[in-house]
Amino acid sequence: MATTGLTSRRRRRPSGGASSWGIVAAPLTWVIVFFVTPVIMIAIYSVGGISGLSPNDIEEWTITPWKDFTTSPVYMGGLNPLGSGLFWKSIRMSTIVSFTSLVLAYPIAYLLAMLAGKRKYTLLLIIIVPFLTSYLLRVLAWRVLLNPQGVINTFLVDTVGILNGPIPWLFNSSFSIYLVLSYVWVPFVALPIFVTLEGIDEHLLEASSDLGASRWKIFRTVTLPLSMPGVIAGFIFVFIPTIGEFITPQLVGGPGGFMFGSAIQSAFSFGLDWQFGSAMAMFLVFTVAILLAIFGRYLNVRSVAG
Amino acid sequence: MGQFDAVLNKTTTRRTFLRSMAVAGGAGVLAACRKTETTGPGTGVSSITRPPITEETGELLVHEWAGYESKWIWKDYRDKGYPDPTYSFLTNTEGVIAKTQGGFPWDITHPEVGYIQDYVNMGVLQEWDTSLIANFARLNPVLEATGNIDGKQYEIVTDWGYSCPLIRTDKLDPSINSYSHLFSDEAAGHIGWFDTPWILQMAAMTLGVPADEAFFMDDATLTEAKDFAISKASGVYTIWVDFTQMWDDVRQGNLWATYAWPDAFVVLKEEVPVAYLLPDEGALSWAEGLVLRSDTENYYHAHEYADAWASVTTGEKLIGLWGYGHSNLDVDLSEIDPEVVEVFGLDDPETNLSEPNSYIDRYQPDRDRYNRAWDEVKASIGA
Numbered sequence: 001m002a003t004t005g006l007t008s009r010r011r012r013r014p015s016g017g018a019s020s021w022g023i024v025a026a027p028l029t030w031v032i033v034f035f036v037t038p039v040i041m042i043a044i045y046s047v048g049g050i051s052g053l054s055p056n057d058i059e060e061w062t063i064t065p066w067k068d069f070t071t072s073p074v075y076m077g078g079l080n081p082l083g084s085g086l087f088w089k090s091i092r093m094s095t096i097v098s099f100t101s102l103v104l105a106y107p108i109a110y111l112l113a114m115l116a117g118k119r120k121y122t123l124l125l126i127i128i129v130p131f132l133t134s135y136l137l138r139v140l141a142w143r144v145l146l147n148p149q150g151v152i153n154t155f156l157v158d159t160v161g162i163l164n165g166p167i168p169w170l171f172n173s174s175f176s177i178y179l180v181l182s183y184v185w186v187p188f189v190a191l192p193i194f195v196t197l198e199g200i201d202e203h204l205l206e207a208s209s210d211l212g213a214s215r216w217k218i219f220r221t222v223t224l225p226l227s228m229p230g231v232i233a234g235f236i237f238v239f240i241p242t243i244g245e246f247i248t249p250q251l252v253g254g255p256g257g258f259m260f261g262s263a264i265q266s267a268f269s270f271g272l273d274w275q276f277g278s279a280m281a282m283f284l285v286f287t288v289a290i291l292l293a294i295f296g297r298y299l300n301v302r303s304v305a306g
Numbered sequence: 307m308g309q310f311d312a313v314l315n316k317t318t319t320r321r322t323f324l325r326s327m328a329v330a331g332g333a334g335v336l337a338a339c340r341k342t343e344t345t346g347p348g349t350g351v352s353s354i355t356r357p358p359i360t361e362e363t364g365e366l367l368v369h370e371w372a373g374y375e376s377k378w379i380w381k382d383y384r385d386k387g388y389p390d391p392t393y394s395f396l397t398n399t400e401g402v403i404a405k406t407q408g409g410f411p412w413d414i415t416h417p418e419v420g421y422i423q424d425y426v427n428m429g430v431l432q433e434w435d436t437s438l439i440a441n442f443a444r445l446n447p448v449l450e451a452t453g454n455i456d457g458k459q460y461e462i463v464t465d466w467g468y469s470c471p472l473i474r475t476d477k478l479d480p481s482i483n484s485y486s487h488l489f490s491d492e493a494a495g496h497i498g499w500f501d502t503p504w505i506l507q508m509a510a511m512t513l514g515v516p517a518d519e520a521f522f523m524d525d526a527t528l529t530e531a532k533d534f535a536i537s538k539a540s541g542v543y544t545i546w547v548d549f550t551q552m553w554d555d556v557r558q559g560n561l562w563a564t565y566a567w568p569d570a571f572v573v574l575k576e577e578v579p580v581a582y583l584l585p586d587e588g589a590l591s592w593a594e595g596l597v598l599r600s601d602t603e604n605y606y607h608a609h610e611y612a613d614a615w616a617s618v619t620t621g622e623k624l625i626g627l628w629g630y631g632h633s634n635l636d637v638d639l640s641e642i643d644p645e646v647v648e649v650f651g652l653d654d655p656e657t658n659l660s661e662p663n664s665y666i667d668r669y670q671p672d673r674d675r676y677n678r679a680w681d682e683v684k685a686s687i688g689a
Contacts (some may be wrong), residue, residue, distance in 0.1 A: 053404075053407050054403070055424045055427050055428065056673070056674050074678075074682045074685045075685075084688075086681075086685050147560075149558045149560075172543065172544065174688075245389075250547065251657065254544055254545075255499070255544060255684070258545075258684035258685055262684070266677060266680075266681055267677065269398055269401065270400065270672050270673065271503075272400055272403065272674065273676025273677055273678070
């Protein structure tokens with residue numbers, strides 16, 4: 001059949017050869033030069049294989065920076081995820097923010113993909129537009145809203161008069177960190193979910209309905225499972241960058257906004273403690289790589305790439 | 307020496323090699339071709355034959371703090387008709403050290419005196435020839451001494467200020483002239499710390515550690531200071547990094563006691579009741595200035611630029627506009643707000659910047675130990 005022949009031709013793997021390598025060579029070179037090589041250099045630097053970059057470098061092969069970090073109750077805090085170590089503090093923050101973002105983003109993506117009809121791309125654009133502005137500006141705008149003399153507190157205390165004083169947990173708190181980070185990342189979660197929802201074959205939903213399934217049951221047994229690649233991708237999109245986050249906690253988290261990423265930044269600034277900072281940074285890279293490997297098992301990249 | 311040093315040295319060798327050729331074997335030939343100048347006699351600077359200023363490129367690269375590129379600061383340099391410097395901007399000195407290690411070019415940069423030794427250790431500085439800086443003789447010797455290492459003037463110290471508590475006088479008692487305001491229970495919930503390990507030194511000084519020893523605490527003393535800071539950390543409203551945000555928090559009453567620089571007082575005293583305290587424990591102060599890159603191709607231009615920075619007119623404006631101190635002792639204080647002059651002791655900076663009144667920033671070889679302790683303090687505050 002002609003169709004079979006067409007399908008077969010489409011599915012045929014492109015032949016290797018010079019032209020394929022030519023296409024791959026540029027991005028591959030870019031990744032090797034600007035990503036792989038620096039990461040390897042940082043890894044070597046963290047164990048003293050490279051030295052002399054900072055005045056405080058240990059100029060011989062050593063595991064001291066790694067030992068200092070992994071045995072520290074401050075930075076690592078053992079293997080207790082509920083412990084006080086900065087690493088676990090950041091993991092907890094990322095987990096909460098990722099789940100919050102998912103909960104907020106899923107209805108948005110569902111609305112756009114399933115209910116918005118022809119206007120979905122316009123609405124998608126409207127959702128994304130604020131995120132074309134500076135990240136820092138958006139975070140700083142939240143300061144204006146949340147701080148003790150900010151819009152929300154002023155409204156509740158002075159205008160409406162239902163409170164005697166500012167809400168203490170609204171600013172410089174865990175809540176403000178989670179709120180602002182979730183706001184920042186919601187669109188990035190909504191997009192992959194939107195793509196997977198849009199890719200769901202409508203006939204499956206119609207068939208479920210014809211067979212007597214309720215809307216809730218269709219969502220639970222058909223839509224949600226089929227959109228899981230987007231959900232997992234969205235989770236990864238938030239979780240990975242927020243593990244190393246330090247700017248937003250610093251701006252809205254108050255004195256308690258010191259995270260694992262802050263410790264890395266601090267090692268590279270105040271202390272000129274770069275090998276120690278490199279060890280922490282590499283630990284973060286390894287953590288992310290392991291998480292990617294785990295999540296990758298459940299993630300169909302093609303399904304979220306549209 | 308690390309492998310990177312070897313690589314970096316290769317990148318700088320070409321210039322060095324060419325200069326060496328000019329100085330050593332090629333000097334005679336070059337002398338026959340063009341006029342040269344020799345600097346150094348009587349200044350401690352080794353005699354090196356250099357091309358005269360007219361043969362320099364004049365493309366001075368200045369790596370500066372934002373704001374210090376203002377034309378009034380280097381007015382004298384401009385008035386002499388030299389080309390405008392090209393500026394790049396720094397946010398912290400540690401970052402400059404990193405960039406410099408990576409090959410970032412500059413002829414002049416502006417570190418705090420505590421970091422000069424780091425640059426010297428990296429081998430990227432050369433000493434200034436102070437005989438080429440006419441204003442140098444007018445500069446505060448107490449400050450200039452901090453820019454001198456082993457008899458070599460590596461930094462022309464230009465500006466200075468304090469790192470001390472600023473308090474709201476309607477909330478706290480200004481007669482308590484101490485760093486203890488930054489750790490007091492009375493101000494709990496309204497305390498502002500700057501994000502710096504110096505907080506540990508202030509904690510130590512509050513506990514009775516002499517100011518000069520606070521720069522070099524042993525493990526036990528540092529731990530004591532750290533534990534004290536941790537015990538008081540719950541009363542901290544913010545650990546600020548943006549001074550304008552700190553100013554707002556003082557204005558709005560969120561902060562009653564905060565680590566601050568003099569400019570905060572100059573700005574805020576017109577708006578809210580504040581006092582800037584120079585604590586009895588000894589006021590911690592910072593000083594900074596211009597350092598000269600060892601391979602600069604604009605040696606004489608750099609000296610002219612430093613001379614402009616060191617001028618009386620620049621000093622008067624720096625104090626008047628920003629409340630920072632300037633090292634030139636001939637600055638006319640009659641145009642400066644008398645309150646600012648009194649609070650910061652600008653009428654006798656030599657005495658007021660000398661110990662035991664003030665303890666200027668200094669090289670701390672084990673900053674990483676202080677930094678990790680400071681991290682512990684910050685990490686102790688739950689989010």
